[in-house]
Amino acid sequence: MSARTGILAGGNWIVDRLKVIDTYPREETLANILSESVGSGGSPFNLLVDLAKLGADIPLAGIGLIGADAAGDWIIGHCRAHGIDTRQVRVQPGVPTSYTDVMTVHATGRRTFFHHRGANAWLDNAHFDFASSQARHFHLGYLLLLDRLDQPDAMFGTVAARTLARAQAAGCTTSVDVVSEDSERFVQVVWPALPHVDYCLLNDLELERTTGLRIRRENGIDVGAVQMAAQRLLEAGVREWVVVHFPEGAAALGREGRFHLCGCLRVPPTQIVSTVGAGDAFAAGLLLALHESAPIETALKYGVCVAASCLHGVGASDGIGPLEESLGLEARFGVGSL
Numbered sequence: 165m166s167a168r169t170g171i172l173a174g175g176n177w178i179v180d181r182l183k184v185i186d187t188y189p190r191e192e193t194l195a196n197i198l199s200e201s202v203g204s205g206g207s208p209f210n211l212l213v214d215l216a217k218l219g220a221d222i223p224l225a226g227i228g229l230i231g232a233d234a235a236g237d238w239i240i241g242h243c244r245a246h247g248i249d250t251r252q253v254r255v256q257p258g259v260p261t262s263y264t265d266v267m268t269v270h271a272t273g274r275r276t277f278f279h280h281r282g283a284n285a286w287l288d289n290a291h292f293d294f295a296s297s298q299a300r301h302f303h304l305g306y307l308l309l310l311d312r313l314d315q316p317d318a319m320f321g322t323v324a325a326r327t328l329a330r331a332q333a334a335g336c337t338t339s340v341d342v343v344s345e346d347s348e349r350f351v352q353v354v355w356p357a358l359p360h361v362d363y364c365l366l367n368d369l370e371l372e373r374t375t376g377l378r379i380r381r382e383n384g385i386d387v388g389a390v391q392m393a394a395q396r397l398l399e400a401g402v403r404e405w406v407v408v409h410f411p412e413g414a415a416a417l418g419r420e421g422r423f424h425l426c427g428c429l430r431v432p433p434t435q436i437v438s439t440v441g442a443g444d445a446f447a448a449g450l451l452l453a454l455h456e457s458a459p460i461e462t463a464l465k466y467g468v469c470v471a472a473s474c475l476h477g478v479g480a481s482d483g484i485g486p487l488e489e490s491l492g493l494e495a496r497f498g499v500g501s502l
Contacts, residue, residue, distance in 0.1 A: 168335055170223030171455060172299035173212050174292060174327075175313075176284045176306055177228040177253060178205030179235040179263045182440065182478050184270050198270055203440075203479025204242060205264050206284070207305025207341045210441050210480045214448035216246035217484040218470065222455065225249035225299065227292055229283040235261035236283075252293060256283040266440055273436040273475065285311040289327045294334035301455055302331040303447070305341030307353055314353050321356025328360035337404075337454075339363035341447060342370045350374040359401030363454065365447050368410035380410075387502060390415050391423050405460060409446045409471070413502050414464050426464035427500035429472040429493055441480025446471040449490065469493055 180203045189195040204213050212224045226248060230236035232255045239261065243250045262282035268275040287310055294302070304324060308314060313324040320326040328338050340361050342354060350373040358364060368380055368390075375396045379389040394406035394417035407416045413427040449470030453463035466487075473490040477483030484490070 168298050168300040170225065170299045171212070171215060171220075171301045171303060171451060172225045172227065172297050172336065173208030173303040173305075174227030174252075175208045175287070175304050176206030176309055177209050177226070177230055177239055177262065178279075178284070179238060179261060180205035180266050180440070180479060181263060182266045182268065182438075184268050184438070184478060186270055188267065188269050188274075188276060199478070201478055202238070204239075204481055205266075206262070207444055207447075208303065209239065209243075210444035211303060211305075211448050211451070212248045213242070213246055213481045214441075214445050214470065214474075214484050215452060216248060217481060218448065218452060218487045218490065220452050223249065223299065225252065225297065227252040229254055229256040229287050229291065231256060231259050231261035231283045233261055235263060252291070254291065256286045259283045259286065268438045268440060268478065273433075273439045275438060275440050279309075281309075281311065284309070288312040289323050289330070292327050292330065294331050294336065297334070297336075299336055301339070301451060302328075302336040303339045303341070303451060304328060306343035307340055307357060308345045308347070308349060309343040314349075317356075320360075322353060324353075325356040325360050328357055332360055337362040339365055339447070339451060341365045341443070342374070344369050348373075355400055358397060359403075361402050362404040363451070364397055364402045364406045365450070366406075366408055367443055368408065371408050385410055385412050385502065387415065387425065391417055407450060407464075407467075409443060409467065412500060414446065414468055415502075416460050416464055418460065422460070424460055424464060425502045426461070426468055427502050428468050429497040430500050431472050431475055431493075431497050436475045437483070438478050439475060440478070442471045442474045444480060445474035445484060448484075452487070465494070466491070468499075472497065
């Protein structure tokens with residue numbers, strides 16, 4: 165492991181078409197678009213751009229599919245501008261680059277997504293070349309939004325699980341992220357991957373859907389239920405840490421039984437531009453710390469601070485700056501309690 169360095173991220177490569185609106189309308193009513201822009205979208209794209217903007221002095225590389233179109237060209241150009249290796253981001257003939265229309269309500273920062281699956285739907289196990297990479301860590305996202313990787317596999321349960329097993333066999337530690345889908349597919353898609361995952365990253369909704377345990381109550385997060393749900397995932401095979409992030413903060417449960425909590429930064433609502441990409445920003449901070457062998461307490465702190473930075477921009481990575489700036493937000497805003 166000492167000879168390996170860097171983060172390799174694969175999965176969804178998306179162009180986000182970002183629109184800030186005055187209100188989210190009911191059907192057959194009108195909302196006004198206040199501003200619009202284009203940004204990165206999808207777990208690997210957001211994660212790698214965030215790491216580059218944080219100043220991560222490690223190799224960064226991606227795996228995925230794009231279309232032969234202007235959106236695909238924009239993804240490659242954006243990555244090159246941030247020093248991200250795109251040799252394994254390949255063109256899938258005959259299909260468009262995946263995109264998402266992201267509607268963000270100006271007053272609340274809350275967002276709604278309208279997604280076109282595009283080239284991402286064709287991403288398969290064969291597209292992942294781990295032999296040519298010396299990355300220390302491999303991140304895959306989003307499960308439930310990768311049509312071919314979510315399919316059953318006779319030996320591993322799902323194709324994604326097979327891909328993660330290959331990454332570990334090549335010498336990488338692994339992590340996964342999941343899309344917040346409103347469905348009942350979590351058990352059949354997420355659970356088979358867990359024995360091949362070192363760090364499982366979920367938000368509160370995804371944790372509930374994956375385990376069937378209710379962790380959000382009327383008065384907020386039930387920390388005891390978070391710990392119980394995380395324990396279920398460890399028993400299902402997660403090798404190192406189950407990490408859960410939610411608006412109030414984050415929690416981590418390790419295989420040896422240690423449980424850690426970290427409150428979110430108290431960013432004033434008036435300073436929250438958008439919550440787009442906050443989960444990926446949290447993952448970027450967390451994985452950067454873990455890559456450098458930092459303790460989990462430090463990794464959680466990095467995660468919540470980078471997520472707080474993300475809230476200050478319209479796009480997923482617009483608010484991200486150097487790591488020291490993100491960490492400085494703790495003194496500026498303070499940390500909430502759980």
